[in-house]
Every structure is written in structure tokens, then in C-alpha cells.
Amino acid sequence: MRNNRRKFIQQVALGAAGISLGNINSAFSAKSYARIIGANDRLNVALMGCGRRVSAYYAALKDKNNNVDVAYICDVMKKQREKVGRDLQGKVTGNAKLVNDIHDVWNDKTVDAIFNATPDHWHAPGTWMAMQAGKHVYIEKPCSQNPREGELLVAFQKKYGKVVQMGNQQRSAKESQDIISEIHKGVIGDVYKAVAFYSNERGEVPIEKKAPIPEGLDWNLWQGPAPHQEYTADTWDYNWHWYGWHWGTGETGNNATHELDVARWALQVKYPEHVYVEAAKRHFKNDGWVMYDTMDATFQFPDNKVIQWDGKSRSGYKTYGSDRGTIIFGSEGSVFVNREGYTLFDRAGKKIKDSKSKGSEAGNTLGGGGDMTDTHVANFFNVIRGKETKLNSPIEEGAISQMMCHYANISYRINKSFKIDTANGHILDKDGMKLWGREYEKGWEPKL
Template sequence: MKEQLDRRGFIKQTAIGSATVLAGIAFPSIVPASVFGKNAPSNRINIGQIGFGRIGMTHDLPEVIKHEYAHVMAVADLDKNRLAQGKAWLEKRYAEKTGKSNYIDVKTYDDYHDLLANKEIDAVIISTPDHWHAQPAMEAAFAGKHIYLQKPTSLTIREGRTMADAVKKTGVVFQLGSQQRSTSPWPQFKRACELVRNGRIGELKKVIIGLPGDPAGGRAEEMPVPGGFNYDMWLGSTPEVYYTKDRVHSPEEINGERPGWLRCEQFGAGMITGWGSHHIDIAHWGMGTELSGPLAVEGRASFPTEGLWDVHGDFQVRAWYPNDVIMEISGTNPNGVRFEGTEGWIFVSRGNVGMTASDPVAAGDADENDAFKASDKKILTSVIEPNEIHLYDSPEQHTNWLECIRDGKENISPVEVAHRSGSACLVAHTAMKLGKKLKWDAEKEQFDDDEANKTLSRPQRFPYGTEHVKA
């Protein structure tokens, strides 16, 4: 092996001898940056962006391209207008960053499978609608690409399990966009969970979560499919239905407004997974139940009876966890997570700091201390001693993902933790739909109820869906 061999060449040459083999496919092992030096030019991570919309443009891409060793070289979108916007956006940002107008010619793909086939690409960011999360993540893993996936992990629990198992077998670095775990911009979530895990409020008894619901509405009249938009592929594994703007897009293209698909059960479960993936994830972190789930759950919710949008509005959920801990989730609670113990309580939220323009946050003039408070202020200033529990420290979610790709380390939101947070949300959603108490076996991922078990999966429209992915 030549001394000048770069890290990419090293990976390619050693893949034959040191790969993990799955179903006849070889996946290269991660080579720590220490082999060639953390700042070596060959450590540059080539990234493809799958889906250029609200989250990709305002959150995922800005957080990634600020790193010198992250190189976003391609974008895929099945809407040709957005594809062109993504290319122009990236090229403009890189021109501003480097002072070179022709610094990069961003590759474009109207089918993300072609992006995944590009062997120059090391990693992908998947910023697509909820029903298009599990399948591209699974395919990216089989293609040997590291993955940053927007939450929630999946449309159904079985779909999530299929994806999680595939990712774990391939050994790629998977990071979920559960950014409340990272200390930028919200250090209070990690701090709250550490205090709870170290007994600062005594024995944990209850977790109270506040999540908003969604409104009814949406225009239902059939409209022509916009030119350049592959609507059949956009529907993916879900049933074929006619196009109307409020089912798919925002009132105005690529702005802070929540798009219509977020409010249609065909494509997701509403706020119980949209924001539940954040707050229930934090609850699990504080409870120490990241790799399991509830023992039982009951719920009720109001669902629209007219209009296009049909995800839940007002709702209440109660879940029972190990060690006699009860979790209560409702839109009537303050948005955030409240841990109650035998010796006090801690409340944590984002306060008035949102990630996107449509985030439901506190009023702009709210006291920043409202985002992190306790029954006694001394709880918040308590020192976590060296011999106590110290949770994973991540400065920022995308940064952590990139560093773990580069350095070969475990990341803060790996796929099993991500799947368990998402599945707890979907278990709650099933209880909301059926309006009755259900027992949940987290190990087998099954209910004690035949009707409830029917919600664990959905029919997948060929050729789309995780059922049709081949390794």
C-alpha cells in the first residue's frame, strides 16, 4: 500500500478484506480519522441531499455546509422546480463561502436511486415527507451511505423495524434529526435528563408532555398535477389519490408554512409523531427507556369529520412504563416535558427558540427561564459529580453525525434509539384511534389486541415501500 494512499482509497482497497458481509453484499468498515489525520483533505465527506424543501433548505443543509470537511455535491428531488432551486441554492451558498462563482457544479437527480448509485457520495441527508423516510434510508444503508434522516423514522412500526434492522446490519452511521438531544441550540434538554437520571427530583413517578394538535381544513377539489412533478412517485407506497395542492404543498412554495401532507394521515400521524418524536425521545432519555417502550397505553382524540386534513386535533394519551412511571401527553399541557419525582419536578422546553418558522414555541417576549425550571432552583444548579451518570454530549446534531462518520464513533441518535422513539409515538396514535387501553410488548412489538395489531403495518403500493426493497 502506497504511503500517499488517501482515506477514500484506503477504504476502497480494504473493503474486500475488512468488510461486513450481509446477504452477499460487502459494506466497508468505518476508518477512524486518526489513521490519516483529522484535517486531511481526503477526509472530506461527499454528501447528497434527498429532498429539497422547507426542512432541507432552512435547517439540514445550512447546518451541514458550514463544516469545511462536508461537501454537498448532489441533490435529488422528484419536483424539477425544487431540483433546480436546490442546485441554485447550494451553488450560491458555496460561491458566497469560497468567493468562487464556479466553485461547484452540483449534480442533480430526479430519482434518488440514481444519487445512491453514485459511488463518489459517502453520505445522504433525507429531508422528505414522513412516508418517504424508511425506504430511502434502508436503500441508502444497502448502498453503503451514511444517513441523516429527518424524524419520524417511519410511517408504521413494522416499516421502522425493517429499516432499523437493515441499517444495523450494514454498519453505516445513522443519525435521526432529534436535535433536542444536542446542546445547540437547547442545552437545557440534556441537562434536565441528567438531573433526572441522577435522582435530583427523587424517584421518577410521572412525565407530562405537552404537544399541539393540528387544525381541520384544506381544500379538497381535484387539481392538475404541476408540470415537472412526479406525483406517482411522491405518493410512494401509499394509495393512489388525485392531486390537490393542500394535500401536498404549502400555500406558498418553500416557506415557513407547514405543508399539507403533514396534516393527512395517508402520509403521517400528525403532531403525535411530528413533535412527539422530539418530546417523547427526551422523555425516554430522562427515563432511561431509550431501547424499550411503554408497557400499556390508552388514549382518545378528536379527528376532523370534514375537509381534506384528517390528522388528530385535541388529544390525551396515558402510557405506563417500567418502574411504575406514568407518561401523560396532551395538547392541554404546556409545550415541553415535565419530569415529576418524589422530591420535586423539572420542566424543560424550547422556550421561544424554534428550529423552523412554523415551530410552535412560546411568545417572543417570554422569559427565557420558562424553558428550564424546577420546583427548587437549587435542582437546576446541582453539580453532576464525575462518578454519576453523564449523558452523551453532542454540540449539534448534524455536527455530531459528521464527526462520527469522520472519526468512527457512536453517535447520539442511532437507529434503534430513533426507532423506539418513533414507535412509542405510533403506539400512542393507535390508542388515540381506537380509544381504548392496550397492552404493548416492546420486545415483540405487538399489542394484546387484534384490531390494534392491524395498525402495525399498511399495504404498500408496488413498486414502492420497504417490503419491495432488495439488498
């Protein structure tokens, strides 16, 4: 009787997966059966952080093919979680609870996965604590606020075996995948250089000043793992990006993450050997923006390969004809690739092929969202279920690309270039290594 029941379950599972039964015992292990059956299960997901980026997930959460229930909507600002609750009401499945404290989510064993779209200082700690609680995590860029957190994320993922996808969604763009594959096959010869760039026209920022905590904001939880301090306006909503290194990672961490990742992907490089940076605040000299707003960075890699970063936060001039993208140079041609597709040129500069995306995700709009994010999220869900085996941006890859942003920031902060140990990515400069990690609020220290 038991054997008949087992055979019936196997037949149902394999039939649902579109697989012929055949010689079942030689083809599949018990884990395989469980994975196939699990592929038909619904996933309970939670939203952690309800700011500008969260709406980018709406389409994927509504998509019935993704088969998910929204179990929690969590944000430390009351009006933000309530807005997301209204946005999704009647449009997604699941009886989502609106909560202030992420610990409520971590403590719920029915939650399978978390979308971490919090401020930068919460990204890594929120992700490793979610893994410790048994959750898979879709972590927005930047995956870490400092280099040490990137190392820790990879270590936590290896320890707990959870699926962790970083939100550099261009890794899931078909056009980008296609042209990077062609580059690796030699379509432009030997690749030797990439120029990654970003231009925006961000305006003046208020000067940071002490102020009452905004109504509905849990300031202590907003600060979370970062050492706590008095509230200053206008910090909580978005300007924390530009108010120094306590919370954010500058424009390089905020946006270079995407294009530098594409550059590294195309050149098939890991850690650079040497980093040079020229950066400064060039606009609105007397406003509250305390970091650079303009940066040129050069990363030298083994085998004489180079990646350059051209970041302009407050100058909308499109140096390369687009507000963001990556140009890859090879011995026999070049490629311009961005979120809208790619253009292939021969060595003389003649256009050979133009492949434009029919998708809806491009440019530098706050929050973003579109077909690349939808595909990236679906890949995350499918790997959790075992329907796909390859994560498009696993944390060990994302963390390396993020490290390039940290190198650039650290070089700016210590005002000098430095060499890198290509074996482990560590900075070969004592001043640079002083900025490798950070202090945490008591009780929030990482425990691996």
C-alpha cells in the same frame, strides 16, 4: 522502503489528529489508522427532499469545519430543488447536481451520506434503500410511517453497518444533555412521571379533491413506495400531514416524536406496558383535516412510571407556559426542559436553577433549524469519520421513541386502549396489529 512509508503515513495521520506517536503498534489497529486518515477526507452529501426542513441544514453544510461537498440536490418538485440550488450557490463546496430521481443519487458510488427530509411515507423506505446503496443517512423524524418500518430500519442498519441518525435534535442540545445526566444521577430523586406537550394554532385546511398534477411535480415519484393513486389538491406541499394515514402520521408523528423522546430519555424506559388515548378533531369541523387535532395519551411503563402526551394542533393556548416541552417529576423535585434550556425545582416547587440556552432553535416554527440541528448534524458527520464514537440519536433509539407515536395513533384509530409486549414492543391486540405495517406499491417492497 515500504515500512518507512507506512511509518510516515502513521506519523502524518496521528499528527493531524493531535495524537502523539508513542508505541503505535500497541495502541492502534489498521482500522484505527484508516479512521484517522479518513477523518481528514471530505464527505460527499446529497439532499433528498427540498421542502421546509431542508434550510435547517444550510448552516451545517456551509460550516468549513464539517468538511463536506454537496453533490446532489434532489426533489420531485422542480421549483423546490431549483430554489435550494439558488440558496446554496456559491455558499457551499461541491458541484451539486439538481436531480428529480433519487435513484441517480443512490447509484452514485461517490456519495457518502444522504439527508432524508421527504414526506413521512418516504422516510423509512428512502433510508433503507440508501443503506443498501452504501450510504449513511440523516433521517428526519418520524423515522417510520408505521411500527413495522421502525423494526425494518433497525434490521437494515445492523445488516449494512451504516451510520443512521434520527433528526430528534434535542438529543444534541447541551442543556438537555446536562439536565438529563443530572436526573439520571438523582438530582430530583426517583423519577416517576413525565408530561410532554405541544401547542400550535394551525388553521383551516382545504378539503382534499381531485385536481391536475401541479406543473413540475413528478407525482409518481412523490408517491414512491406508497400505493399509487390519483393526485388530489392540496396534497404534495404540506397538507398530506392531515389527509389521512396513507402518507402521514398525524401531529403525534410529526411533533410528539421530539418531546416523547426527551421524556423516555429522562425516565430511562423502553416500551410501555399499556397505552390509553383520548383524541378527536375539535376545530374547523367541516374542513379537510381528517385526523384528530387534539390528543391526550398516557403510556404506562414498568416500575410504575408514566409518560403523558398533551398535543394541541389547533389551539395555541400554552397550558404549561410554553408551546412545547417536557416536565419530569421525581420524588424530590421536578424539571421543566425544552429547546430553550431547563428549570430545576425542588419538591416544594421552589426554583433551584434556571439554565437557558444561548441557541437559536426553539418553538414550533415550520422547518425550524438552529444550533441544535447544527450540532446534531456535526455529530452525524463526526461519527461517520470516526472522530466521535457516540451517535446522539442512533436509529435503534429513535425507532423506540417513534413507536410511542405509533401506539398513540393506532389506539386512536381502533378506538381502544391496549397492552404492549415489553420484550419486543408488539401490540397485544389483534386489531392493533392489523395496523402494524402497510402495503407498498409493486416493486417498492422492502427486501432485507
